[in-house]
Amino acid sequence: MNKYIFKFNEKDEKPKYIQLSEYIISLIENKKIGEGEKLPPIRKYAKELGVNNDTIVAAYKKLVLLGYAYQKMGSGTYCKRRGKTKNFKSDYSRIIKDRLNNKDKKVYIDFVGEGFNNEYFPVEKFKKCINEVIDRDGINALTSYDTTGYSGLRSNISKVFWNGEVKEEDILILSGAQQGIDVIAKVLLNPGDKVVVEKPTYGGALYAFTSRRSSILEIDMESDGGNLVELEKILKGNKIKAMYLMSYFQNPTGVSYSKEKKEKLLELAEKYDFYIIEDDYLSELIYDKKEYITIKKLDVYDRVIYIKSFSKIFAPGIRLGYMILPKGIKDSVESSKISTDVLTSSLMQRTLDNYISKGYWIGYIEELRNHYKDMYYMMINLLEENLSKYIKFHKPNGGLVIYCEILDSRISSRKLFNYCLNKEILITPAVLFYNNYRIGDKYFRLSFSSVKEDEMKKGIICLREAFEELYEELGVY
Incomplete structure (x- = not known):
């Protein structure tokens, strides 16, 4: 258990659970913890570090949220090494499939889908x-x-x-x-x-x-x-x-x-x-x-x-x-x-x-264009009103997606994805579109093809809240 011993910085403004989660992440990324290795039991680890059980619980939840760990019911928390695009791509596909199929019994706001709103199909x-x-x-x-x-x-x-x-x-x-x-x-x-x-x-x-x-x-x-x-x-x-x-x-x-x-x-x-x-x-x-x-x-x-x-x-x-x-x-x-x-x-x-x-095709396309034109401008306005502090984005004047660049280099699109997932919204990290994931981690994509107006408004507010939490964690206010 020696490698897990950690000394908290009492002068650090970060909560102890964040300090601890960052330390464990460093162990994972430096390969000092192996893939699938079980993390210390909560009570034993809390006693070892001189903190209460809630600190360990919160740290482990943070690791799961960020994709560095997974939990087995009744068994414990296990390490999951991250950082490679290939791993993230497979995880992402599985997560999106499970969430859209409602496997966890939650309803997610879908900024991922590229299909059209079924209500408009003739x-x-x-x-x-x-x-x-x-x-x-x-x-x-x-x-x-x-x-x-x-x-x-x-x-x-x-x-x-x-x-x-x-x-x-x-x-x-x-x-x-x-x-x-x-x-x-x-x-x-x-x-x-x-x-x-x-x-x-x-x-x-x-x-x-x-x-x-x-x-x-x-x-x-x-x-x-x-x-x-x-x-x-x-x-x-x-x-x-x-x-x-x-x-x-x-x-x-x-x-x-x-x-x-x-x-x-x-x-x-x-x-x-x-x-x-x-x-x-x-x-x-x-x-x-x-x-x-x-x-x-x-x-x-x-x-x-x-x-x-x-x-x-x-x-x-x-x-x-x-x-x-x-x-x-x-x-x-x-x-x-x-x-x-x-x-x-x-x-x-x-x-x-x-x-x-x-002549049905021309009429259908015209109806579809008018609907998505309204959704496009609504999305642009919502992003400008809520997220201009956190992102910049291209205005395509057409299509179904908005491509966003994260302004703070310390925030990755994969990390943002996990925070959004916790708020029951789905976004697409741009690492999926790059051979070099480090470039793609600066960007994410939002699709407005599958959402309704009320969902879009709620989803963008949740996205803003995710950024606020990330900034708070970084000590930026």
Whole structure:
């Protein structure tokens, strides 16, 4: 028990339980306590240190709150070594899943979810479209398929979303955007090939590229898109196959590329011979009057692989998206997609085609945009009123997330996450989006897609209270 002996500083303004918890954390981080090692029994430890049992209880609760320990009912408190992103990612996924499934019987305010509020999904209209398709096509709605996608849907995508500028035969229907990224990685990348991504970026893309054993190079995000000065330096010293980016309201930062940067990117792609994988994340949700245009629409070099998901903006369960391909890789990508997933749901494709044909899509998007525009401005106002002392944040003028930077370097996003969890609110620490967790620990993401107005107000106040407690612990008032 010698390593646990601790002498309290009576002159320190910090409560004894905080002094003790910080000491045990130092033992954990310096590997003087092993993973899963049982901490001293409360009564015995209190007697050893000359304090009451409540001090030990409070210290252990603090360790659990900060993710450095866990408790077994009737057994005691055990060490859990933290600090690595990989461990936190797995813990985070488990925690979010458990909390959203209500396993601890508490109701959490969800600033994590990226899905849409179910209240706005047009169930009756969609059901009508399904029934009409089954009445019209019969068993063919379930059994007939085209390996590149239902012709009617591809034709509608061309007409409604691209004004006929993209040919139907250049459109490939997908089972969601992630499948598109996976297929492109499979076609373009061999082990050791280099791909550029934004820093931070979407974890699903990182996984697709690393699974191909590719070398990932990163460029920082700026207020108008990726840092192209950094990109050109990389291009001058490396042969890259592709660059993956989100042109609108990038996840997690919410940043959109300026038209100037889009044009410059295309010039660089042509000059240095690489493809741009454009993941059009949420271009439908634009809240200001600024002109937005996809990189694909500016592409005169045939360098852009455009990927779009219907699942994100419409309904996750339909698992539909599409890809527009450059001619140079069109056949290879189509063949790879077929070998990966022979058939994307024929019924869902035909139903979505019918839904778009009836004009329902445009009306739905307009209603959705108006709702989330109101939620966006409410979130901005609440953050400015309650948290300007603690954070600064980017105003994306669209999308569903606000990316926040913690002003005090002593407070990590992982620590904030645990404090918020204790107040029954869920946030996303940005360590999940970085290879280097130390950079990501400065940031966190708030999504307003799944909360209601009263929940948002309550949640932001709770977030402020979490910061107040953290500042008090640091002795900052």
